Amino acid sequence: MLIQRHIxxxxxxxxxxxxxxxxxxxxxxxxxxxxxxxxxxxPYANLEDPELRLLAEQDPxxxxxxxxxxxxxxxxxxxxxxxxxxxxxxxxxxQLKFYLSGSQNFLMMEKITQSLAGRVGILNLFPxxxxxxxxxxxxxTDLEDFAWRGGFPGLHDxxxxxxxxxxxxVQTYLERDVRLLKNVGDLSVFNRFLRLxxxxxxxxxxxxxxxxxxxxxxxxVKAWFSVLEASYMIFYLQPFxxxxxxxxxxxxxxxxxxxxxxCHLLGIGSPKQLETHHYFGNIVENAIIxxxxxxxxxxxxxxxxxFWQDQHGNEVDLLIEEQGTLTAVEIKSSQTFNTRLLxxxxxxxQVSSNKATSSFLVYAGSQxxxxxxxxxxxxxxxxxxx
Numbered sequence: 001m002l003i004q005r006h007i008x009x010x011x012x013x014x015x016x017x018x019x020x021x022x023x024x025x026x027x028x029x030x031x032x033x034x035x036x037x038x039x040x041x042x043p044y045a046n047l048e049d050p051e052l053r054l055l056a057e058q059d060p061x062x063x064x065x066x067x068x069x070x071x072x073x074x075x076x077x078x079x080x081x082x083x084x085x086x087x088x089x090x091x092x093x094x095q096l097k098f099y100l101s102g103s104q105n106f107l108m109m110e111k112i113t114q115s116l117a118g119r120v121g122i123l124n125l126f127p128x129x130x131x132x133x134x135x136x137x138x139x140x141t142d143l144e145d146f147a148w149r150g151g152f153p154g155l156h157d158x159x160x161x162x163x164x165x166x167x168x169x170v171q172t173y174l175e176r177d178v179r180l181l182k183n184v185g186d187l188s189v190f191n192r193f194l195r196l197x198x199x200x201x202x203x204x205x206x207x208x209x210x211x212x213x214x215x216x217x218x219x220x221v222k223a224w225f226s227v228l229e230a231s232y233m234i235f236y237l238q239p240f241x242x243x244x245x246x247x248x249x250x251x252x253x254x255x256x257x258x259x260x261x262x263c264h265l266l267g268i269g270s271p272k273q274l275e276t277h278h279y280f281g282n283i284v285e286n287a288i289i290x291x292x293x294x295x296x297x298x299x300x301x302x303x304x305x306x307f308w309q310d311q312h313g314n315e316v317d318l319l320i321e322e323q324g325t326l327t328a329v330e331i332k333s334s335q336t337f338n339t340r341l342l343x344x345x346x347x348x349x350q351v352s353s354n355k356a357t358s359s360f361l362v363y364a365g366s367q368x369x370x371x372x373x374x375x376x377x378x379x380x381x382x383x384x385x386x
Contacts, residue, residue, distance in 0.1 A: 003153060005034050006132055007125055010300030012038070014121030015097065019090035022076075022100045022112060025125040026232035026257060027173065030153045031101040034125065035072045039099060043067055046074040048176075053078055060085045070097035077102040078180075083112065090119055104181055104230055126232070126294045127151030127258045130383040143333075143364045143379050144271035147287040150260020151294075166264035170194070177231040182223060189214065193224055197234070197254070198265035202282040204251040204309075205236075225254075232257060235293065240306035240319050240326075253307055257294070259287040284333040284379075288362055289318050291383050292329075314347040320386070326352070328359040328374070329386065335365045342373045349373060360386065 011034075014021050023031050036044060043066070047053050056063040056079040064085055076082065090096050100120075112120055128151030133139045138156040140146035148162075149155065155165045174187045184190045193214055200206070211221045228234045236252040256262040262283060268274050274283065289305070296303040304322070309315035318329040330344050345359045359374030362382040369376045377385070 002033075002037065003030070003128065003132060003136060003157070005030065005125065005298070006129065006295070007123060007298040007300075008034070008038065010298065011123055013300065014123065015099075018119060018121035019070075019094055019096050020086060020098045020100065020120040022102065022120050022122045023125055024102050024122070024232070026127070027103045027177070028152050028154050028169065029125050029127050029232075031103075031125050032072075032074055033153070035074075035099050035101060039072060039097070042070050042072050042097065042099070044072045044074070047078040048075045056082055064089060067098075069095075070099075072099045072101070074101050075103065076100040077104050087119060103232065104177060123300060124232070124297055126290075126297060127260075128153055128156070129291050129294045129298065130380070131295065142271070143284060143287075144275050146379075147259045147283050148263050148268065148271045148274045150258040150263070152258060152260060155260065162260060162264065163269070166261055169261065170264070173231065173233075178227060181227045181230055184224075189216075190224065193221070194228075194233075195265045197225075197228065198256070198262050199279070201255055201262060201279070202253055202285050204253055206251075228254075233261075235290075237289070237305050237307045237318070240308045255286045255289055257290055259283055259290065262286060281333045284364070285317055285331045288329075288331045288379060288382065292318070292320070292386055295383070308348060310347075310351075314344055316344045316348045325358065326354060327386070328352075328354055329382070330359075330361050332361065332363045334363055337361075337363060337365055337367060337376060342371065345373045362386075 011021065011023065023035060025031055045052055047056060060082050064082070086098055090098070130140065130146060133151065140149065152165065154160060155162060170191070174191060178184055178187065178190055193210070196210060196213055207218045207221050211218045214221065234254045234256055236254050238252045239250055241250060263274060266279060268277055274280060293303045293305060304320070306319040306321065307315065307317060308319055316328045317331045320327040320329065328345055328348050330341070332341050334341065341361055341363065345361060348354060349359065360382065361371070361374060361376050362379055363376065364379055366378050367376060368378060368381060
């Protein structure tokens with residue numbers, strides 16, 4: 001089943017103005033399927049194919065000669081020397097259209113800024129969001145199912161058992177992305193690092209603690225976090241400290257782009273097991289924040305997300321900055337509303353003078369109502385409307 005991806009209008013809009021469009025994102029997020037279906041008249045080449053990659057490396061002019069009108073080039077970061085030749089081609093003929101995809105952000109961005117600045121439009125495609133799954137046979141039945149399965153298209157469309165899918169995904173990730181991005185001698189240690197990170201999701205980043213647990217240096221752990229970020233495994237929320245710098249901690253939190261993968265790394269085997277897991281609240285928080293992040297990214301926007309926390313433990317899970325305004329979002333896994341859930345939003349309102357209409361309490365229940373401290377929203381409504 002072909003899923004309508006919400007990034008399509010933004011991708012087509014970029015293609016009007018740029019001869020080269022780069023679509024980044026994690027492995028198996030659907031980049032290849034999307035580009036092939038949107039631009040079926042263009043030839044396709046996967047540069048993970050050893051023979052094609054060798055030709056592109058050794059004789060880039062001969063390789064590109066086969067694409068006189070343009071092409072879809074998958075995993076283009078594997079042959080970065082192509083970019084200089086692409087620059088010459090599109091400068092000579094602005095009618096050419098090349099669509100590049102890649103699953104390693106830092107490698108691609110470095111080469112793009114060097115060779116293709118001003119000639120390339122950039123977007124990122126992530127696993128399916130809640131609104132993309134709505135109306136399909138695999139729409140989530142409840143919050144636990146939504147968080148546990150995640151949004152990788154292949155898992156849903158091909159009905160692969162999650163345990164099998166994610167085992168293969170992690171192995172492929174370690175063998176391809178980790179080895180390419182960083183010279184990691186023992187992949188089993190990196191695998192352990194990945195699982196330890198899953199156990200710290202939604203918490204302030206503590207490099208020293210992880211380094212101690214893994215018997216590694218802090219610099220090594222820091223470098224490995226760069227690998228996770230570069231391969232679209234995780235993203236950061238920085239603390240919001242404007243006007244509150246004496247009260248605010250300044251350590252970022254990190255989240256996974258896909259909570260299905262997160263649940264797999266934590267050994268959670270079913271939505272029922274997730275419901276009683278001691279990380280349930282963190283995982284629900286991750287699922288909501290990641291979905292709101294993907295929604296904006298797929299619309300061609302740059303998400304500006306923060307969290308707020310003071311030295312007394314008062315906090316708000318998410319601050320969304322858009323058009324000069326801040327929207328405060330507190331996320332709870334409870335299905336039952338009580339006023340204690342509003343404590344973080346109430347404190348935030350005091351110190352920020354944030355209007356109650358810009359504050360939302362998102363929870364697992366079904367009621368929606370206006371409150372003195374903001375608005376109560378069921379999780380589905382939040383993902384559609386925030």
